[in-house]
Amino acid sequence: MANNKLRVGILFGGKSAEHEVSLQSAKNVADAIDRDKFDVVLIGIDKSGQWLLPDQSHFLLDAADPKLIKLNSENRESVALVPQGGGGLSNLSAGGTHSAIDVVFPILHGPFGEDGTVQGLLKLAGVPFVGSGVLGSAAGMDKDVMKRLLRDAGIPVARSLTCRHGDVPDFEAISTEIGLPLFVKPANMGSSVGVHKVSDQDTFAQAVRDAFDYDTKILIEEFIDGRELECAVLGNLQPQASAVGEIKPSHDFYSYEAKYIDEHGAGLEIPADIPDSVSTRIRELAVQTFQTLDCEGLGRVDCFLKSNGEIVVNEINTMPGFTKISMYPQLWEASGISYTDLITKLIELGLERFERERKLKTSF
Numbered sequence: 001m002a003n004n005k006l007r008v009g010i011l012f013g014g015k016s017a018e019h020e021v022s023l024q025s026a027k028n029v030a031d032a033i034d035r036d037k038f039d040v041v042l043i044g045i046d047k048s049g050q051w052l053l054p055d056q057s058h059f060l061l062d063a064a065d066p067k068l069i070k071l072n073s074e075n076r077e078s079v080a081l082v083p084q085g086g087g088g089l090s091n092l093s094a095g096g097t098h099s100a101i102d103v104v105f106p107i108l109h110g111p112f113g114e115d116g117t118v119q120g121l122l123k124l125a126g127v128p129f130v131g132s133g134v135l136g137s138a139a140g141m142d143k144d145v146m147k148r149l150l151r152d153a154g155i156p157v158a159r160s161l162t163c164r165h166g167d168v169p170d171f172e173a174i175s176t177e178i179g180l181p182l183f184v185k186p187a188n189m190g191s192s193v194g195v196h197k198v199s200d201q202d203t204f205a206q207a208v209r210d211a212f213d214y215d216t217k218i219l220i221e222e223f224i225d226g227r228e229l230e231c232a233v234l235g236n237l238q239p240q241a242s243a244v245g246e247i248k249p250s251h252d253f254y255s256y257e258a259k260y261i262d263e264h265g266a267g268l269e270i271p272a273d274i275p276d277s278v279s280t281r282i283r284e285l286a287v288q289t290f291q292t293l294d295c296e297g298l299g300r301v302d303c304f305l306k307s308n309g310e311i312v313v314n315e316i317n318t319m320p321g322f323t324k325i326s327m328y329p330q331l332w333e334a335s336g337i338s339y340t341d342l343i344t345k346l347i348e349l350g351l352e353r354f355e356r357e358r359k360l361k362t363s364f
């Protein structure tokens with residue numbers, strides 16, 4: 001019998017500070033994807049940015065430990081996507097081309113994964129893929145551009161200043177303008193890497209240096225004292241919002257340690273214990289944020305709820321953490337879509353967008 005399953009390339013790892021998070025998400029997706037519908041091709045990107053076809057059955061080392069988890073780069077084959085190759089992967093080690101991949105699921109977080117770069121490569125290759133395209137990914141990734149677009153759409157965001165490489169931000173002037181404590185963060189990063197809460201001049205200087213280690217542009221942002229609520233969005237032209245969940249960090253804020261290292265670093269409460277009116281408003285803002293930024297497929301919109309009831313959108317993640325226990329899949333689980341069905345739905349959305357765009361004229 002002919003195999004009519006779609007070949008799904010799971011692209012994971014990557015040259016990013018969120019490499020390890022991506023490995024965990026990829027493992028969970030590979031374990032849960034509907035094998036009656038899909039054949040899986042694992043494509044691991046190592047920390048230097050090389051694309052490898054790892055051993056399918058043993059592609060991770062220390063998979064159960066988030067601190068030690070690693071891409072198994074032994075016996076790997078080095079590959080590259082062929083431009084206009086319709087998903088063909090060329091074998092850089094031995095020559096030749098593998099049979100084409102029908103759709104790619106880029107489970108990559110942060111720069112080189114969630115920022116439009118890999119999406120551009122996939123578009124040039126002519127292969128459908130899951131999630132936002134080039135513009136939505138880039139606009140969602142860059143917190144400075146994201147906030148300017150949201151503000152323009154009338155969506156409430158925290159006040160902030162943007163500094164570029166070479167600027168020496170003046171603590172006195174800034175703290176007078178936006179108050180203390182304040183937050184310093186790289187414009188393009190995620191998982192709280194390079195994010196600092198600052199209350200004095202010394203920690204400010206360190207925070208600015210550290211944030212500039214990760215990006216050439218940083219944000220200095222007013223502190224929002226509020227609960228952290230998250231809403232998942234799914235869809236292309238008619239995106240839907242999930243139930244709303246709450247993050248309850250046990251640390252001073254939702255830091256990298258609280259997210260991934262300390263197993264008691266944060267609790268997830270789904271659904272959040274909030275009035276229906278607040279939940280409705282957050283779900284509206286989530287869809288509005290998603291559409292304002294030209295996102296497609298999936299996105300998790302993170303908000304603050306202040307004690308006076310005000311809601312402030314903090315950010316969107318166009319490729320949110322995607323392990324079985326991550327907020328995004330959990331929010332859909334609570335809204336009636338299982339992890340396996342969610343993966344199928346995302347692949348279908350990627351294919352739908354590809355077909356829609358393929359019908360566009362490329363000559364006049």
Ligand SMILES: Nc1ncnc2c1ncn2[C@@H]1O[C@H](COP(=O)(O)OP(=O)(O)O)[C@@H](O)[C@H]1O
Pocket residue numbers: 158183185189190191192193195221222223224225228253254255302314315
């Ligand atoms: N302006 C702010 N006010 C209060 N807390 C903040 C602010 N900005 C960030 N945080 C805290 O830092 C965490 C990470 O910041 P965030 O902007 O979401 O960056 P990332 O993209 O790395 O997740 C947030 O989840 C929140 O706990």
Ligand SMILES: [Mg+2]
Pocket residue numbers: 191192302315
């Ligand atoms: Mg965040």
